[in-house]
Amino acid sequence: MARQNIQEVNAGSMADIAFLLLIFFLVTTTMDQEVGILRILPPPGDIEEPAPIPERNVYEVLVNANDQLLVEGEPMDISELRSAAILFYTNTTDDPDLPRLNLVTKESVLLEMANVNDLLSMNSSNSRLLQKKKVLEKKQHALNLIGVYHEIPSNAVISLTNDRSTSYKAYLAVQNELSAAVNQLRDEVSMNSFGIPFKDLDQSIKEDRERIRAIRTVIPQRISESVRQ
Amino acid sequence: MARFTKSKKRKNTGISTASLPDIIFILLFFFMVVTVMRKTDHDLEIVKPYGSEISEIPKDLDAGQIYIGSVKSSENKETRIMLDDSYADIADVKDWAKRVINEMDEDLQSASIITLQIDGDTEMGLVTDVKQELREAYALKINYAVNRVGARRGNNN
Incomplete structure (x- = not known):
């Protein structure tokens, strides 16, 4: 016979090889993605002396070298910080020591817009005016999606100060609580206006992106950081 | 009784393992896709x-x-x-x-x-x-x- 039977390759060890590969990948890879608290740093340069901010618009949070928390001059437990920060953002009790909220309506924004446009027609390259116009456009966008809302003054800020020897975990716990306050407020706004919590809005969907932008305008995150030397 | 003796005679064939590599490969690809490489070990x-x-x-x-x-x-x-x-x-x-x-x-x-x-x-x-x-x-x-x-x-x- 000229034709010989073609010999098959023995595939019995294939499984073993695949097993080895599998175990290799199991060992060298991790399942969970990196997670963390996102923050944006201010750009470099000496911070210019800001215009004096009224006392009631600044919320002093101090973490000292022993990781103790001092809020507006009073010692506070970290577990109370979240509700305290929420109170700062909303001031539901009309406390004279907390910022006074302004009502934002279509009319008030239109009025300001007309003012800014008038000024811009005289001086079209004034960067401060352009900035202001951008802010007003954002407010209009928020009004369209959410409706009339209360906003905190543009100079209201939570001022977070720590010592050089404060521990990182105490600092991060404070950051976490301050974020939690903002997230909770944003969730409430989102539930009321769109019926889903803020965290479930998806950045990659256009409609949701618009909503996120509106909610961020209504409840801005305002934290400034400094280190006590 | 006849039934029992008959089954004793039958040859034990075992399960075919021919598809095992395929199954393992599918598992392998699954893990390659859903996981990420672990970062360098540090001290x-x-x-x-x-x-x-x-x-x-x-x-x-x-x-x-x-x-x-x-x-x-x-x-x-x-x-x-x-x-x-x-x-x-x-x-x-x-x-x-x-x-x-x-x-x-x-x-x-x-x-x-x-x-x-x-x-x-x-x-x-x-x-x-x-x-x-x-x-x-x-x-x-x-x-x-x-x-x-x-x-x-x-x-x-």
Whole structure:
């Protein structure tokens, strides 16, 4: 016979090889993605002396070298910080020591817009005016999606100060609580206006992106950081 | 009885294992797709603090990692900084940050994120110095890596 039977390759060890590969990948890879608290740093340069901010618009949070928390001059437990920060953002009790909220309506924004446009027609390259116009456009966008809302003054800020020897975990716990306050407020706004919590809005969907932008305008995150030397 | 004796005579064929490699390969591909390579092992003791307000870092925005912790193998447990996988000093952070951001895709550079993996007991003075260097390198988006607790995860914050 000229034709010989073609010999098959023995595939019995294939499984073993695949097993080895599998175990290799199991060992060298991790399942969970990196997670963390996102923050944006201010750009470099000496911070210019800001215009004096009224006392009631600044919320002093101090973490000292022993990781103790001092809020507006009073010692506070970290577990109370979240509700305290929420109170700062909303001031539901009309406390004279907390910022006074302004009502934002279509009319008030239109009025300001007309003012800014008038000024811009005289001086079209004034960067401060352009900035202001951008802010007003954002407010209009928020009004369209959410409706009339209360906003905190543009100079209201939570001022977070720590010592050089404060521990990182105490600092991060404070950051976490301050974020939690903002997230909770944003969730409430989102539930009321769109019926889903803020965290479930998806950045990659256009409609949701618009909503996120509106909610961020209504409840801005305002934290400034400094280190006590 | 006849039935029993008959079955004893039957030859034991066993299960065919021919499809086993295929099954294993499918498993293998599954793991290759859903997992990520573990970052380089380092000799720093890092116990990350806990946080609940976390967001996931998209892989394509991840510019680099800064590790700060005490050296496990040394006796006096000094605190050191590692940039990706090499030890460095504070002064190196700026150049390193500029480099890793430059290595990213051009249209992602401004959105790129540097992750800080810092031990919970580190003093804030050092962390502040690192953050100052990052600011000067215009690496402004940072991510404090935490262990999740009672996770409140979002895809937008």
